[in-house]
Amino acid sequence: MKNPFFKILLWMAIAVVTAASVLPNSFPDYWLIDLFAHFKLQYIFIATLLLVATRFVLAHKKSAYLLLVISIGWNSFYIAPYYFSSQPELPKHSETFKLTSLNLLSTNPRTDLVKDYINRENPDILILLEFTPEWENELEAFISRYPHRKLVTRTDNFGIALLSKFEMESTVDYFNLNNKPSLIGHISIQNTAYTLIATHPVPPIHQAAFEHRNQQLTNILSRTSEFAKHLIIAGDFNTSSFSNHFRTLLQNEMTDSRMGFGLLPTWPAGYKAIQTTLDHCLVSKNIRVLNRTTGQSVGSDHLPISILMAID
Numbered sequence: 001m002k003n004p005f006f007k008i009l010l011w012m013a014i015a016v017v018t019a020a021s022v023l024p025n026s027f028p029d030y031w032l033i034d035l036f037a038h039f040k041l042q043y044i045f046i047a048t049l050l051l052v053a054t055r056f057v058l059a060h061k062k063s064a065y066l067l068l069v070i071s072i073g074w075n076s077f078y079i080a081p082y083y084f085s086s087q088p089e090l091p092k093h094s095e096t097f098k099l100t101s102l103n104l105l106s107t108n109p110r111t112d113l114v115k116d117y118i119n120r121e122n123p124d125i126l127i128l129l130e131f132t133p134e135w136e137n138e139l140e141a142f143i144s145r146y147p148h149r150k151l152v153t154r155t156d157n158f159g160i161a162l163l164s165k166f167e168m169e170s171t172v173d174y175f176n177l178n179n180k181p182s183l184i185g186h187i188s189i190q191n192t193a194y195t196l197i198a199t200h201p202v203p204p205i206h207q208a209a210f211e212h213r214n215q216q217l218t219n220i221l222s223r224t225s226e227f228a229k230h231l232i233i234a235g236d237f238n239t240s241s242f243s244n245h246f247r248t249l250l251q252n253e254m255t256d257s258r259m260g261f262g263l264l265p266t267w268p269a270g271y272k273a274i275q276t277t278l279d280h281c282l283v284s285k286n287i288r289v290l291n292r293t294t295g296q297s298v299g300s301d302h303l304p305i306s307i308l309m310a311i312d
Contacts, residue, residue, distance in 0.1 A: 031210030110299025131159035195227035
């Protein structure tokens with residue numbers, strides 16, 4: 001193809017996908033650059049299509065091939081471990097418990113879908129985000145099933161609820177930062193002490209909010225010595241698995257519960273082609289994750305997640 005317009009357009013696309021792949025992890029401290037970290041699976045797909053286009057459009061292909069291979073390799077480095085990590089086997093006679101985290105969406109009208117999902121999953125521990133007074137009324141029958149609970153209803157998007165069938169002592173914590181509540185539950189499961197932190201940092205819609213989100217997650221991690229050795233941190237983190245700021249959380253013996261089960265993206269729920277991983281469950285390395293699933297749409301902009309764990 002000799003049309004110079006297509007050649008210029010192709011080179012621009014190659015440059016953009018390469019920059020979008022590499023820059024967010026190389027210069028992670030500016031909010032707008034960090035946003036591009038969240039779509040690595042999409043970049044692999046785009047770079048593969050561009051490889052095919054390069055074969056037919058460009059005369060001098062080596063530089064284009066090199067940039068596209070760098071892009072595919074770079075993004076694969078972040079994605080591959082989620083598919084190729086080993087999964088633990090459940091020992092005979094071992095018992096399990098299930099945790100579900102669900103961003104309700106404060107304005108979600110599909111209460112029927114939410115109720116159906118909770119009914120099907122029947123989790124032992126349930127986290128509800130964007131928990132409003134209206135949602136408290138709608139889910140009253142479900143909430144009553146959990147003898148141990150902590151509810152913080154709000155009229156904005158930062159209400160939060162933590163419900164447990166196990167004995168639990170719970171507190172509200174702001175992690176020395178803001179007026180957006182997180183919940184800390186100290187839970188006893190078959191004589192083993194667990195700490196569960198349910199959290200929902202602000203979305204990084206500008207630099208100040210971006211730094212706010214990062215600081216909240218860092219403050220949580222800095223206090224792990226105060227919590228039980230069996231530690232779970234779950235919720236809508238408003239960052240994906242590929243951001244440097246998320247990857248710093250995988251310290252202090254913490255593991256992403258997705259490992260071995262695939263990416264399981266959750267947002268935006270209605271646009272599968274651009275979905276990424278905003279809803280997380282981190283576990284200490286002494287907790288065995290046996291299964292992790294993403295539910296169907298419940299009318300929210302997030303898909304719900306459920307994690308099955310072994311009781312040691």
